[in-house]
Amino acid sequence: MFVLFEEAGKYLGGRVLSEAEASAQVELETGKRVKVKTGNIVLRFEKPGPAELIVEARAVAATIDLDLAWEFAPEGEFGFAELAAEYFQDKPTLAQQAAALFGLFEAPHYFRRAGKGRFKKAPAEIVQQALAAIEKKKLVQAQIAEWASELVAGTCPVPVREQLYKILFKPDKNAPEYRAVVEASRASQRPPLELLEKAGAIDSAYQFHWKRFLFENFPKGTAFPPLQAPAITDDLPLADGVQAFSIDDSQTTEIDDALSVQGFGSGTVTVGIHIAAPGLALVPGSAIDQVARQRMSTVYMPGYK
Known part of the structure; x- marks a missing residue:
């Protein structure tokens, strides 16, 4: 006698060597012998051989219309042989029964397992959601294949270029x-790096390393939110007759210190060191104060800061 049984999420077939009340000793096609719980055996048959049955059943299972099978399936819990009788014929063949089993087992979006060889129809709305998800997955996979083909051909798709550093x-x-x-x-x-370079995703080595630096060190970007400079409400003392000079290049944007020299005509010279004091205008906890605390410092590098 041969049996078809479930083992670790797969259906296998073999010849029964011996059988007790709770288990059977089964020899597989490979010659390996396994102990199978009686509850895991779903079909018993004399012929054909297990390998032949599985091949035939797989071929029949591929022809099953799952939408139609779902419509034919009984309400409530049912066995695979019951569905085979509803879908194929009143007295289904062994191959048709096994085909129904394989079809049910491999369509969890249509049928939920309710035990060894037993199933239950999934609710209609769950089926529709699952089918929509499967269709979406197919479209995504098709898009991946298209982009991959373009990359191999030496062209970088725009969405890939936009996500390059990520x-x-x-x-x-x-x-x-x-x-x-x-x-x-x-x-x-x-x-990947060579592939993307060949596809034109990397314009220059300099830009690549520069943008990589920004990506790794400034994941939130380098721009500032729109902020208005606070008004200075306190009366600040002014140094009469003092001319202060900053030592910066012509493109500097942060003039935060300066020097001055003032003679008094008596041989005494006063050297002034003038430092910006933003704390006189910034209110603790304000929007600009919070940005300053998050940024903490300016990062300088060749050509940028």
Whole structure:
């Protein structure tokens, strides 16, 4: 006698060598012998052989219209043989029964498992949601394949270019842009960086390293929110006759210190060191104060700050 049984989420077939009340000793096609719980056995048959039955059942299962099977399925809990009788014929063949089992087992969006070889219809709204999700997944996969093909051909799709530094240095491995680069890298047998360079995603080595620096050190960007300079309400003392000079280049935007020299005609010279005092105008807790506390300092680098 042969049996079809479930083992670790798969259906296997084999010849029964011996059987007790709670289990059976089964020999697989490979010659391996396994102990199978009686409750895991879903079909018993004399012929054909297990391998032949599984091949035939798989072929029949591929023809099952799942929407129609869902309509035919009984309400409440049911066994695969019951569905086979409703879907195929009143007395389904062994292959048709096994096909119904495989079809039910491999369509969890239509049928929920209710035990070994037993199932229950999923609610209609759940089926529709699952089908919509499957269709969306297919569209995303098609988009990934299209982008990967473009990358292999030497063209960088705009969405991939826009996510370039995130893909390379802080990737979301579920994002379609990242997956397209991985797929193209495998297909072309090129490292991602070389692949993207060949596809024209990297304009220059300088820009690449500069933007990488910004991406890693300024993940929120370098721009400031629109803020208005606070008004100075206190009367500040003015030094009469003092001319202060800052030592900066012509493009400086932060004149925050200066020097002055003042002679009094008596041989005494006063050297003045003038430092910006933003604290006189900034109110603790204000919007501009919060930005200053978050930024803390200015980062200087060649050509930028």
